[in-house]
Amino acid sequence: MFGLDKKDAKLLLIVAALVLFAPFLLNPFPTDSAMAQFNAGYPDLMQRFVIFGIFAIGFNILFGLTGYLSFGHAAFLGVGSYSAVWMFKLLSMNVVPAIILSVIVSGLFAVVIGYVSLRRSGIYFSILTLAFAQMSFALAYSVLTPITGGETGLQLALDDPRILGVAQTEGGNIPVPGIFGLEMRSTAELAIGPWEFVFNVGYYFSGILMLAAFYLAIRIFRSPFGMMLRAVKSNQQRMSYTGLNPKPYTLAAFVISGMYAGLAGGLMAAMDPLAGAERMFWTASGEVVLMTILGGVGTLIGPVLGAGAIKYMENIISKINSEILHGWFAFMPDGLEDLIVALIYPFIGKGWHLTLGIIFMLVVIFLPGGLVEGGQKIARLFGRKKAADDETPGKSTEPAE
C-alpha cells in the first residue's frame, strides 16, 4: 500500500489513526474531574505535538541516518517562521503560500550552512552548526531588525499590504491565518456527558502535513538514498572506495532535514502569526536533539514519540503547582502532607526540567534505543510465547523500527 511494505503501512495507519483521534485520546478525563489537568487535548498543545513531531522527524533524517549531530536546527525553524509571517504581511493570510515559502527559504539557508558545516564531521560539525545558529539568532535579534522585528519579534500590522488579501477586516482588526477562508483557529466542540472534546482546524491541517512528512520519511528510510545515508554513518572510507561520494548525500540529508524544520517553523507561524528570534536560540536546537534521542534515534516513530513526551511534560507537568499538590494529598495528616509536597515540589511547575532531565538520563542509560526500545521490550514481554511459535530466521535481523 502506498508503495510501502506491510509493516510500514501498518505503522503509517496507526500514526494516522492517532492523529485523527487525538482530540479523544488526549482528553481521557472528564472536564470537571481532578484529573482534568492531565488532559492534553486542547488545540494549542495538540498543534505543538504535531509541529514538533515534524521538526523531530526531519532532524532524525539527518542525525538518525547519517549520524551527523546538528546543534543548530532551530535556525531553520526560525527562518521558516519569519518567511511565513512575511508572506502573511505581504501576500495574504492564506497559509499555503506562507508554508511553501518557509520550506523553500529554509532549504536555501540549509544549503549554505550545510555546505560550510559539512566540511567537518563529528564534534566540529556540531560546533559549526551551533555557531551558525547562534549567529542567526544574534543577527535576528539586532542587525536584521528591519526584517525580523528584533526584540519584539515580527508581528502583523494593520497597514501591511497583503496584496492578495485584505489589510484589515471590516471590524478594523488584523485578519487571521486561514486556508481558503477556513480560519486556522476555528474550533468545534463536542460534549459527551462530562467529557468535552475539541476539534481545531489548525491542528488537523498540521496533523495532515505531519502525516505527509512521516510518509515521506518512511519512503526515504527505505530508499537507496536512505541506505546510502546509513552507509555514511557506518563507513565513509568504504563508501568512497566503493565509488560513492559521501558529501552530496550528507548535504542532501542536511537540506531535507532543514526543510522539515522550515515546514515546522512555517506551521508555528500559521497557528499564531508572529515570529521571534528566541525560536532560533540554542536551547531550541537542543530540544529537538533531546526529542530524537528520547524517542529513539534512527527509528521511524521515535522522534514523534519524543516530541510528544517532551511537549506534554513542558505543558502539563509545569502547570502543577503546590496548591494542586496539597489538594491531592489532603487526605494525609498535615505533617506528612507537607513533607510529601515538599519532596515532590522540585519536580513540578518550573521544576519540570528536572523531571525531564531524570527521565532523559534513565532512558539514555537503560534504553539507549529510546522509548521505541522500551515499547519493543514491553511488546516482547507480552508476545514472547507467540513469537516463539512463528519466529522465522532473519526476521529479527531486520532494522528495528
Add this chain to the structure above:
Amino acid sequence: MGILEVKDVNKRFGGLQALGDVNLSVRENTVHAIIGPNGAGKSTLLNCLVGKLIPDTGSVMFDGKSVLGRSPHEINQMGISRVFQTPEIFGDLTVMENMMIPLFARRDGAYRLHAIESVQSEKSLIEQAETMLEDVNMLDKRHMHSASMSRGDKRRLEMAMCLVQNPKLLLLDEPTAGMARADTNNTIDLLKEIKEKRDITIAIIEHDMHVVFSLADRITVLAQGTPLVEDEPQNIKGHPKVQEAYLGEAH
C-alpha cells in the same frame, strides 16, 4: 602495455624517501604480486594507485587514463576496487545491504538522489547480489548484521562487494593478514576460483610467501621504496638480490 602503468613514481614524507623511481607494469588478466619487507613502501604505492596519496613526481596510468589528482570514488568508478588489510565493510548494515551499495554505485554513479524508490523494488540488483553471495558461500548469511560476523566472513564479504562491481583491476592489501592457515587456504581457493570465472586483473600485496607463490603470475620485489626485480615466480625464488633483501632474513 599493461592495464596499470606506474612510471618513475617518487613519494617523500619529510626526510623519508618512501618511494623512489618506482616503475611497475601490471598486464591485463594476470595476478601481479608486490612483495617486500616491512617499510618497503608497498602500502604507500597502493595508496598512490587509489587516490589516497598523490605522488610527488611520476605518473600512474590506468586503462590509458591518468589516475593522479582523482579522488578515491572517481578512481573506483574507473574500474579499480580495493580490499583493505583489515576488512572495511558497512558494519551497521546487513550483508545484503553491504552488497547492494556497490551495485547502486556501479549503476547510478557517485551520487544520485533516489529517495522515493524502494530498495526492495530493485529486483535485478537483488538478484545480482544474491548470485555473488552464493559464489562466496554467504547466501545463508544475507540477513546477518555484518559487524557480528567473523573476520574471515568479513573478508569474504568485502571481496564480494568489490567483485560484484566487476572491476577491471582488483587491489588486495594483504588479504590473508592475521588469518589462520585454513582460512588462508580458503582465500587462495576463492581467489583462484574468481580468476578462473572472470576476466580480471589482480594486484596483490602480500607477506605470506605461500599465498604469493600459489597465485602470482608475476612478482615485483620492493625494497626501501625501489623495485629490485620484476619477474615470474620461479625466477624470483632463487634470485640473489631477493634472497638478500627479503627472503634471506624472513626464512
